[in-house]
Amino acid sequence: MNTGWEQALEVQGQLLKQITGPFWREMGAAWLGNRQDKYGRHAMLPSAHAFSVAADVVAEAEPIFVTAEMLDLTRSAMETFDPTETVHPEDFFLYTGMALLEEPFVALDAAGLETAWRCVTWRYVDLPPEASPDHELVPSLEIVLWWDINDNDGWDEAHPDEIDAARMFYRSWGMRWAVMHATLVPLDFMSKPEHMGNEGDPAASWMTFIRVFNRLMQERIVLKTRMRPHRAVRRSAQRDGLAEIRDVVVCELRRARPRGYEWPETGDGQAHYSHRFMVRGHWRNQWYPSLQRHRQKFIPAYIKGPDDAPLLEKKRVWVWDR
Amino acid sequence: MEGREGRTSLDEIQVEEDHWGPGAEPIVLTWLAEHYDENTMPRLIVGNVEGREGVWLLGWRNEGTPFPGLLATIFGDEYAQAQLDRIDALIQEAKDIPPGSFGQGRL
Numbered sequence: 001m002n003t004g005w006e007q008a009l010e011v012q013g014q015l016l017k018q019i020t021g022p023f024w025r026e027m028g029a030a031w032l033g034n035r036q037d038k039y040g041r042h043a044m045l046p047s048a049h050a051f052s053v054a055a056d057v058v059a060e061a062e063p064i065f066v067t068a069e070m071l072d073l074t075r076s077a078m079e080t081f082d083p084t085e086t087v088h089p090e091d092f093f094l095y096t097g098m099a100l101l102e103e104p105f106v107a108l109d110a111a112g113l114e115t116a117w118r119c120v121t122w123r124y125v126d127l128p129p130e131a132s133p134d135h136e137l138v139p140s141l142e143i144v145l146w147w148d149i150n151d152n153d154g155w156d157e158a159h160p161d162e163i164d165a166a167r168m169f170y171r172s173w174g175m176r177w178a179v180m181h182a183t184l185v186p187l188d189f190m191s192k193p194e195h196m197g198n199e200g201d202p203a204a205s206w207m208t209f210i211r212v213f214n215r216l217m218q219e220r221i222v223l224k225t226r227m228r229p230h231r232a233v234r235r236s237a238q239r240d241g242l243a244e245i246r247d248v249v250v251c252e253l254r255r256a257r258p259r260g261y262e263w264p265e266t267g268d269g270q271a272h273y274s275h276r277f278m279v280r281g282h283w284r285n286q287w288y289p290s291l292q293r294h295r296q297k298f299i300p301a302y303i304k305g306p307d308d309a310p311l312l313e314k315k316r317v318w319v320w321d322r
Numbered sequence: 323m324e325g326r327e328g329r330t331s332l333d334e335i336q337v338e339e340d341h342w343g344p345g346a347e348p349i350v351l352t353w354l355a356e357h358y359d360e361n362t363m364p365r366l367i368v369g370n371v372e373g374r375e376g377v378w379l380l381g382w383r384n385e386g387t388p389f390p391g392l393l394a395t396i397f398g399d400e401y402a403q404a405q406l407d408r409i410d411a412l413i414q415e416a417k418d419i420p421p422g423s424f425g426q427g428r429l
Binding site for chain 1: 338419420421422423424425426427428
């Protein structure tokens with residue numbers, strides 16, 4: 001298995017292979033039946049839609065590899081992002097994406113247990129007006145969160161038998177990627193916390209992650225590099241069913257020194273940083289004349305330290321600038 | 323879907339059976355071919371649906387004319403009312419979404 005950014009394409013192939021494989025329908029029926037039993041038909045139907053289009057979404061998606069540093073930046077920016085801000089189509093940097101995280105995204109469920117997912121697929125769609133009380137198009141996102149069954153989280157300790165059984169089922173189906181969550185969400189609902197949270201992630205951090213990640217992708221601090229995977233990886237993805245092999249978008253923090261960057265003065269005129277670290281970043285509620293509305297804009301953190309030094313996790317000061 | 327002004331051949335039009343009712347497409351298209359007169363009847367409203375080919379029939383612009391809605395004209399008042407009630411119920415159901423419906427549950 002690849003360990004770097006090329007995994008994104010490899011995982012895209014794996015997802016497509018399992019969705020188009022013989023057990024996807026069986027797994028989906030069990031998953032959806034469970035969701036309907038627990039949360040009712042209204043919660044099951046959007047999930048059923050996400051299952052039904054999963055193959056198309058994965059096949060069309062731009063594969064993205066999210067480095068641990070980018071994940072850290074996203075999590076930090078989430079802390080002060082206002083999730084009640086109205087969502088607009090232009091908030092999404094990529095309309096169809098598959099983001100593989102270098103490290104799992106960890107959320108807390110209603111019991112305070114850590115739950116981890118590692119991959120998210122999404123596609124922007126306009127639902128037909130029949131879906132709307134106002135008879136207008138309904139801009140929405142089809143989303144699936146994927147749990148890598150090789151990852152451990154708080155449930156391993158708290159419910160080992162249940163997790164073992166789940167892993168056994170997925171392995172028997174030949175699936176490495178379990179569906180952690182699947183839904184179809186109109187953009188209008190994304191800013192309504194009461195609709196986005198549930199037992200698995202009451203704070204709806206999964207939704208905030210998708211929103212903030214896409215917003216950060218629009219910012220200069222995030223370097224988006226299209227990388228062509230090795231031929232063997234591309235051929236393997238083709239064998240898994242991917243008709244169109246796209247380059248992987250690798251998301252990482254920009255390492256070039258930003259404008260205004262100044263090395264601090266030291267006695268010998270040299271900087272002696274052993275790490276890179278973020279100094280400060282914040283969201284500014286900025287007026288956009290072209291949009292005729294306010295919109296949160298991320299004012300990126302300074303990054304100090306040598307380009308090749310590891311990023312040091314430090315407590316930052318984030319402010320809301322209204 | 324967007325309403326569209328302009329000329330569209332009847333051959334191009336498709337009928338969304340979720341709206342018009344199961345099995346309605348051949349009946350509607352036959353009725354249009356045999357009875358529709360653009361000179362004396364209201365203008366048809368068609369639209370495009372994102373992700374789908376072709377143009378889709380929405381109805382006709384009967385405001386200020388003696389004609390009832392196209393659904394009632396073709397199928398009669400009782401059927402039209404039943405279809406509209408069904409659609410209203412679907413819309414109402416879509417409006418009354420319980421909290422947490424889009425949220426991540428516990429597996």
